[in-house]
Amino acid sequence: MSISEAIGPATLDFVQRGIKKAVTEHCSSLLVMINTPGGSLHSTRLIVKEILNSPIPVLCLVGPAGAHAGSAGAIILQACHVNGAMEATNIGAATPIMATGQDAAKDLRKKLINDTVSWLDGLTALRGRNKEFGREIITKAKAVSAKEAYKIGAIDALVSSKEAFLEFAKGREVKMDGQRLQKVEVGPLILFDQDIRYKTVAFLTDPQVAYLLLMASLGLLYFELTHPGIIAPGVAGGIGLIISMVSLHKLDVTWGGLMLILLGLLFMLAEAFVPSFGALGIGGIISFFMGSLFLFDESSGHQLPMELIAPTTLVLGILMIIVAYLAFQTRKVKKRGAYDSLIGQEGKVVSVNRGGQEGLMEVFGETWKFYSQTPVHKGDCVKVTGYKGLKLFVQKSAQQRSELCP
Structure with missing residues (x-):
């Protein structure tokens, strides 16, 4: 797998998935190609944590030729079980800065630098690499060529190809989590590409x-x-x-x-x-x-x-x-059951009061009180013309035969 852009949450997620993928595929180790200008310190810490607790050795190589492991990339490189760089690459310049590019307050800057230095001291000590170099890339933003980094013991190998690095790593004894020692095994490469x-x-x-x-x-x-x-x-x-x-x-x-x-x-x-x-x-x-x-x-x-x-x-x-x-x-769809749906409908008079202008009528299988301006008789067909409250206004229908009423 390759880290080829700024370090951030996406890189962390990618590294986590890369380690899981390697374990799922029963790989004996994980090769990480690094070419990054740096990035988020918080993401870097989490990535380092993933590498330190990885169940298989993580092998990190700065490449291809012309690549660099700047800032956060240089710190990640120190956490790897075996690290190296191709010729014509460089490493370093890891002084913490604000995400906005502005200078941090003096006390805050001092706090960030001291915290990062002590953290990197632990990584270089764990991997047996140059402690002074680890300090200077933080405090002095020091950056060196791959050749110089190899000479001072900041990296384990200076190689001309990926294959040469894997050959170098093969058989080396490295510290895993819990100080457990394990020999690095190298097999056929399985690519885990950026998806x-x-x-x-x-x-x-x-x-x-x-x-x-x-x-x-x-x-x-x-x-x-x-x-x-x-x-x-x-x-x-x-x-x-x-x-x-x-x-x-x-x-x-x-x-x-x-x-x-x-x-x-x-x-x-x-x-x-x-x-x-x-x-x-x-x-x-x-x-x-x-x-x-x-x-x-x-x-x-x-x-x-x-x-x-x-x-x-x-x-x-x-x-x-x-x-x-x-x-x-x-x-x-026209609503059913509301008053407006009754207007224009015909029903049958089921009872009338004295005078024949009020009574009860049946419409849609329901019984309603009604009022008619003209007298009606029981069994007459009437048509609903309006309503007020719970009373319907009706008039005689042209259909007079009660058996033909709805």
Whole structure:
């Protein structure tokens, strides 16, 4: 597998899945190609934790020629059980800086540097590498060529090819978790490439994109709360909020995927009952699709190919459209049982009071009080012309035979 972009939540997720994939495939070790300018210190710490607790040796190589392991990449390199670099590569410059690029306050900067130095001291001591180099890449932003790094003992091997590095690593005894010693075994390579899940998460978890997404989501949700019924801002804000939580390390990628799928299904279900003019349905389809990308991955042995995700999303979308259409059509159905449905209907007089202008009539199998301006008789057919309260206004129907009344 390769780390070839800025270190972030997507990289962490990719490394976690890479280790799981290697274990699932019964691989004896994991080769990681590194070419990165650095990235999030928080993500770096979590990646280092994954490497230190990996059940199989992790072999890290800076390559290809011309690549570099800058900043966070240099720290990750020190955590690997066996590390190396190809010729014409460089390593170092790992001084912590603010994500905005601005200078941190003096006390905060000192705290960050001291904390990172003590952390890296432990890594270099564990792997038996140059402790002074580990300190200087943090305190002085030192960067050296691969040749120099090998000379001072910052890396284990300087090689010209990937195959040469694997040959070097083969048979070396390394410390695993719990100080357990294990010999490195090397077999045929199985590629774990960057998939669409990684690329999607990598884009969305870019620090600037993540921040803008969070602010936009909160703004949309606020707009929906202050202007209820518009729906579209609330849908977009809900989806964006979950994605921004994943971007900011507040929610695991897999759990984020599950929440997006459930949110998508909820939106599609609500489309049948809420007049959103398609906003809930479209939002549900988008949420379901992205959740499907995030939830399953190849490393777990339950990978969902795009050939399955796309048709499933399409079918759900079509079903949502059909249900919404049928629900909309019901609005054209004339309501039964209301007063307005009685107007124009004919019924039969079942009893009359003295004078013949008031009494009881039967219509739609129900008995109603009625009033007629002209006298009527029992058994007459009358037509409903209006109502007031619980009394119907009627007039004699042209149909006079009682047996022909409805």
